[in-house]
Amino acid sequence: MAPILDIKNLYKNYGQVEILKDINVSIDSGDFLVLVGPSGCGKSTLLNCIAGLEPISGGSLHIDGQNMTDVSPKDRDIAMVFQSYALYPTMSVAKNITFGMKVRGVDAATQDSKLKQVAQQLQIEQLLSRRPGQLSGGQRQRVAMGRALVRDPKLFLFDEPLSNLDAKLRVEMRTEIKELHQRLGASMVYVTHDQIEAMTLATKIVVMKGGVIQQIGSPAEIYNRPANLFVADFMGNPAMNLIPAKAKANGEGTKIEITRKDGAPIILTDAKNRNLPEDVIIGVRPEDIAEPDFRASQDAQQAECRVDIVEPAGADTFVVMQMGGKQVTARLHAETSAKPGQMQRLAFDLGKVSYFAPDSGQRLN
Amino acid sequence: MTDLAMSTARGQSRIGKVALRWLLYIALGLFALYYLMPLFVMITTSLKSLEEIRTGDLISLPREVTFDAWKTAWATACTGIQCEGVRPFFWNSVLIAVPAVMISTLIGALNGYVVAQWQFRGSNLFFAALLFGCFIPFQVVLLPMARVLGLMGVAGTIPGLIFVHVIYGLGFTTLFFRNYYVSIPSELTKAAKVDGAGFFRIFWSIFLPLSLPIIVVTVIWQFTQIWNDFLFGVSFSQAGTQPITVALNNIVNSTTGVKEYNVDMATAIIAALPTLLVYVVAGKYFIRGLTAGSVKG
Amino acid sequence: MTKWLEDHLPKVVLAPSFIAVLIFVYGFIGWTAWVSLTRSKLLPKYDIHGFIQYERLFAAPRWDVAMNNLFIFGALFIVISMILGLLLAILLDQNIRTEGAIRTIYLYPMALSMIVTGTAWKWILNPGLGIEATVKGWGFESFTFDWLVNPNMAIYTIVIAAIWQSSGFVMALFLAGLRSVDTEIIRAAQVDGIPTWRVYTAIIIPSMAPIFLSAFIVLSHLAIKSFDLVIALTGGGPGFASDLPATYMYAMAFSRGDIGQAASSAMIMMAVVFTIVVPYLYSELRAKND
Numbered sequence: 026m027a028p029i030l031d032i033k034n035l036y037k038n039y040g041q042v043e044i045l046k047d048i049n050v051s052i053d054s055g056d057f058l059v060l061v062g063p064s065g066c067g068k069s070t071l072l073n074c075i076a077g078l079e080p081i082s083g084g085s086l087h088i089d090g091q092n093m094t095d096v097s098p099k100d101r102d103i104a105m106v107f108q109s110y111a112l113y114p115t116m117s118v119a120k121n122i123t124f125g126m127k128v129r130g131v132d133a134a135t136q137d138s139k140l141k142q143v144a145q146q147l148q149i150e151q152l153l154s155r156r157p158g159q160l161s162g163g164q165r166q167r168v169a170m171g172r173a174l175v176r177d178p179k180l181f182l183f184d185e186p187l188s189n190l191d192a193k194l195r196v197e198m199r200t201e202i203k204e205l206h207q208r209l210g211a212s213m214v215y216v217t218h219d220q221i222e223a224m225t226l227a228t229k230i231v232v233m234k235g236g237v238i239q240q241i242g243s244p245a246e247i248y249n250r251p252a253n254l255f256v257a258d259f260m261g262n263p264a265m266n267l268i269p270a271k272a273k274a275n276g277e278g279t280k281i282e283i284t285r286k287d288g289a290p291i292i293l294t295d296a297k298n299r300n301l302p303e304d305v306i307i308g309v310r311p312e313d314i315a316e317p318d319f320r321a322s323q324d325a326q327q328a329e330c331r332v333d334i335v336e337p338a339g340a341d342t343f344v345v346m347q348m349g350g351k352q353v354t355a356r357l358h359a360e361t362s363a364k365p366g367q368m369q370r371l372a373f374d375l376g377k378v379s380y381f382a383p384d385s386g387q388r389l390n
Numbered sequence: 391m392t393d394l395a396m397s398t399a400r401g402q403s404r405i406g407k408v409a410l411r412w413l414l415y416i417a418l419g420l421f422a423l424y425y426l427m428p429l430f431v432m433i434t435t436s437l438k439s440l441e442e443i444r445t446g447d448l449i450s451l452p453r454e455v456t457f458d459a460w461k462t463a464w465a466t467a468c469t470g471i472q473c474e475g476v477r478p479f480f481w482n483s484v485l486i487a488v489p490a491v492m493i494s495t496l497i498g499a500l501n502g503y504v505v506a507q508w509q510f511r512g513s514n515l516f517f518a519a520l521l522f523g524c525f526i527p528f529q530v531v532l533l534p535m536a537r538v539l540g541l542m543g544v545a546g547t548i549p550g551l552i553f554v555h556v557i558y559g560l561g562f563t564t565l566f567f568r569n570y571y572v573s574i575p576s577e578l579t580k581a582a583k584v585d586g587a588g589f590f591r592i593f594w595s596i597f598l599p600l601s602l603p604i605i606v607v608t609v610i611w612q613f614t615q616i617w618n619d620f621l622f623g624v625s626f627s628q629a630g631t632q633p634i635t636v637a638l639n640n641i642v643n644s645t646t647g648v649k650e651y652n653v654d655m656a657t658a659i660i661a662a663l664p665t666l667l668v669y670v671v672a673g674k675y676f677i678r679g680l681t682a683g684s685v686k687g
Numbered sequence: 688m689t690k691w692l693e694d695h696l697p698k699v700v701l702a703p704s705f706i707a708v709l710i711f712v713y714g715f716i717g718w719t720a721w722v723s724l725t726r727s728k729l730l731p732k733y734d735i736h737g738f739i740q741y742e743r744l745f746a747a748p749r750w751d752v753a754m755n756n757l758f759i760f761g762a763l764f765i766v767i768s769m770i771l772g773l774l775l776a777i778l779l780d781q782n783i784r785t786e787g788a789i790r791t792i793y794l795y796p797m798a799l800s801m802i803v804t805g806t807a808w809k810w811i812l813n814p815g816l817g818i819e820a821t822v823k824g825w826g827f828e829s830f831t832f833d834w835l836v837n838p839n840m841a842i843y844t845i846v847i848a849a850i851w852q853s854s855g856f857v858m859a860l861f862l863a864g865l866r867s868v869d870t871e872i873i874r875a876a877q878v879d880g881i882p883t884w885r886v887y888t889a890i891i892i893p894s895m896a897p898i899f900l901s902a903f904i905v906l907s908h909l910a911i912k913s914f915d916l917v918i919a920l921t922g923g924g925p926g927f928a929s930d931l932p933a934t935y936m937y938a939m940a941f942s943r944g945d946i947g948q949a950a951s952s953a954m955i956m957m958a959v960v961f962t963i964v965v966p967y968l969y970s971e972l973r974a975k976n977d
Contacts, residue, residue, distance in 0.1 A: 414778060414781055414783075415783075417778055418778055418779070418783065418789055421775060421778075421793065422789055422792045422793070424851075425792050425793055425795070425796060425851070425855065426792060427811075428796075428804075428807040428808065428811060428851065429795075429807075431807065431810065431811055432807050432810075435810065443816065444816070447820065447821040447824045447825075448811065448816070448817055448818060448820070448821040449821060497703075497704060500700050501700070501701060501704050504697045504700055504701050505701075508696075508697035510697060510698060513697070513701065516701060516704075516705050516708075518968075519705075519708055519709075519712075519713070520704070520708055521968065522712075522968060523708055523712040525908060525960060525964045525968070526712060526716065526957060526960065527911055527912050527933070527953070527956045527957055527960055528912070529912075529914075529932075529933055529936045529937070529949075529952075529953040529956055529957075530715065530716055530719050530953040530954065530956065530957045531711065531712070531715040531716070531719070532936075532937075532940060532949075532953070533718070533719060533722065533731070533940055533946060533949060533950060533953070534714075534715040534718040534719060535711070535715065537731075538711075557707055557711045558711075560704055560707065560708070561708075564704070588693065588696075589693075589696040589697065589700075590696075614798060617800070618799070618800035618801065618802075618803075619800075620800065620801065620802050620914070620915035620918070620919075621914050621915065621933075621937075624918075624937075625937075625940075625941065635800050635802045635803075635915070638800075638802050638803070638806065638919075639802050639806075639918060639919055642806050642809070642919065643919075643922060651810055651813075651816065654806060654810065655806075655807075655810065657806075658802075658803045658806040658807060659803075661800060661802065661803050662798075662799050662800065662803040665798045665799065665800070666795065666798055666799070668798070669794075669795055669797075669798035670791070670795070673791065673794070673798075674787075677859070
């Protein structure tokens with residue numbers, strides 16, 4: 026089966042400025058693709074290119090096997106949900122939802138039944154006669170979704186649809202979108218700058234920066250095996266600890282040496298990874314630094330560390346230390362005995378660490 | 391209201407405060423009298439007989455109210471050789487202003503829609519060029535326009551004047567609509583495109599229904615400009631097609647016969663009435679529309 | 688074809704206006720500029736003869752009077768309208784209960800034709816029957832107010848009428864400006880115990896610099912274009928004592944049949960407008976693009 030969306034060597038320029046460089050992405054039917062990156066990385070431009078709202082400067086774009094490179098948005102069989110919802114202010118909710126069908130000349134009876142079905146699905150039946158101005162943010166969001174759903178398109182496009190909602194509602198709607206995806210089995214492309222949204226929703230994530238794709242992979246791959254320092258730093262909260270270190274091969278594996286302001290360097294031994302250059306940056310997720318007896322792992326290596334700051338966060342407690350000239354955060358359990366200024370014995374899970382080259386930032390292991 | 395107003399003269403004695411307040415209202419009242427005085431004089435003079443005007447003074451109320459001057463002004467006053475009052479000229483102005491306002495507003499709306507929502511390479515340059523045209527002194531186009539109207543065969547006709555007003559009104563009408571539409575999020579256009587609507591469909595179904603405030607502003611502005619125009623009227627019309635401003639000037643400045651000041655004033659009020667009415671009835675929508683910006687939704 | 692039309696519809700829609708502007712604004716300016724360099728008299732000629740028309744123009748006493756008048760009229764009209772407008776705006780900003788009605792009264796002259804304004808003031812200033820006669824009637828027999836027919840003073844009657852017509856509009860501009868000043872700054876000043884008048888002079892008025900600029904641009908533009916008011920009020924007289932460039936141009940174009948002079952005077956008017964408006968438009972457009 027042809028991929029539902031297939032982008033090959035896509036370029037986008039505004040005059041001399043290259044906004045998107047050599048983008049290659051393809052997803053299968055039913056995939057939930059999330060484009061994530063900091064603002065200005067080109068993710069929204071890419072989405073607009075997929076929608077046909079921005080012409081592309083080079084490359085090709087196929088939807089369900091059909092070349093859509095120069096096809097106008099209305100003929101691409103897509104639906105789109107916008108950040109500002111973009112509801113038509115002078116039309117009622119019902120008219121907003123049926124406008125597309127009306128434009129396409131769908132008969133009134135079909136319009137009506139589809140409207141009813143979508144309204145029921147999204148539980149907005151009681152809002153159908155209202156104007157967008159009379160709705161709350163969450164309700165507008167639902168109507169915007171309804172306008173997309175009613176189209177029953179090959180591809181749904183979402184442009185940061187939750188960023189205008191408050192924190193609580195955002196989590197609720199996130200769950201709802203996920204559930205919708207699972208229920209419909211529809212193919213979706215979703216843009217966000219929020220890496221948690223990306224992790225929770227996606228079946229496939231594209232991390233972008235400066236108009237270039239940094240990594241494509243499943244959420245787990247992106248999280249556990251970031252392709253470079255940017256992805257490592259961008260995905261995950263608190264961010265992955267990225268600590269400069271010296272690597273020296275010895276009999277048992279590789280000896281990793283991390284300097285410290287006070288006291289002797291921490292020395293860890295990685296049994297699996299060999300052939301590392303001397304200068305590396307070691308990436309450790311906060312949850313991979315734990316108290317020795319709490320999250321035991323066969324690859325764990327222990328070291329004594331001086332705790333600087335203790336931040337209880339309810340379910341977890343974060344402790345901050347200094348290593349290799351960087352602040353390092355560890356995610357400990359809530360009832361930890363760690364106290365500021367005291368030494369704490371910690372276990373580093375070397376089975377899950379990443380190594381990066383300091384100059385290129387690329388992953389080494 | 392600035393907060394300042396709330397606490398004006400704070401710390402002063404109560405009596406001082408009240409006195410200051412009175413002073414303020416007196417000052418405002420005097421200024422109001424200053425602005426109203428000419429209108430008052432016009433109205434009272436138009437209701438006096440010539441006899442009373444010669445003997446009485448400027449600001450007294452008429453001893454005997456007479457509408458003779460109004461009747462003369464409307465139906466029999468002489469503008470040059472013609473003596474039919476201002477009635478035909480009033481209708482000339484209507485015939486010029488109404489189509490010119492409608493056409494220039496419609497074109498301005500479409501132009502503004504393109505410049506704000508369908509930008510292309512060069513559309514901003516077009517807008518700048520158009521904007522600049524708002525500021526030229528029209529004297530600089532009078533001579534060539536007179537010749538071009540002649541070439542087009544509409545010199546001295548009402549369609550010719552309509553054409554002139556439409557052309558030189560486009561700058562402002564486009565400016566108004568552009569500034570209004572630019573505050574409407576471009577996502578609205580994008581959403582409609584995805585929904586399958588085209589250029590005109592989006593304009594008609596989405597932008598036009600949103601445009602009432604700015605249509606009001608543009609129509610008031612254009613109507614006032616065109617109705618009150620004198621330069622184009624006097625340059626490009628002939629005896630039968632003159633607008634009311636030109637007729638008014640001819641009546642007032644005609645050197646033949648007895649000077650009928652009451653008729654002059656009645657004519658002036660007739661000439662001013664449509665724009666005054668528009669201002670009084672819709673003036674607040676004008677101010678509101680000018681400041682109206684973003685759209686909810 | 689339909690695809691092409693679909694893609695280029697915005698351009699197609701804009702094209703007629705673009706062509707119209709190109710011809711009727713820029714083309715016509717070019718035509719006038721060209722003719723101003725010829726010996727055109729009753730009919731336009733197209734052989735360029737250098738700056739002969741401009742030499743004639745600057746040698747003409749009547750043009751000299753018109754430019755002088757423009758300077759006097761422009762300066763007084765702009766300065767007094769701004770001062771009066773600002774004063775009225777500040778007075779109206781004091782939480783006045785009847786603000787809406789007062790604002791309407793101050794603003795209505797703006798809705799009138801300059802011809803109507805001129806007619807009204809011509810009557811009021813009429814020496815035989817207007818203010819002069821009225822004050823004499825009150826017993827002040829020696830009172831004279833004959834500016835309208837006094838060659839040295841006629842231009843000031845135009846100033847009076849123009850200020851009456853436009854100061855309300857300036858008031859509205861300034862009032863909007865006063866209302867847009869950040870209220871937190873004003874509150875902070877009040878908490879600091881700064882007296883009201885100082886808040887105006889030190890905080891509010893300086894922050895309205897852009898509005899002063901806009902008002903200046905609009906008023907100077909009005910001043911240079913002033914034509915109808917002069918025609919209705921003084922007809923440029925007595926003699927040509929109250930001529931402005933606009934009336935000079937009109938007289939040359941339509942009653943004297945001197946197209947060369949009309950074109951060159953129009954170009955000078957245009958140059959005056961340019962020197963004021965172009966820097967302003969340029970900075971405005973730049974600010975918008977940022």
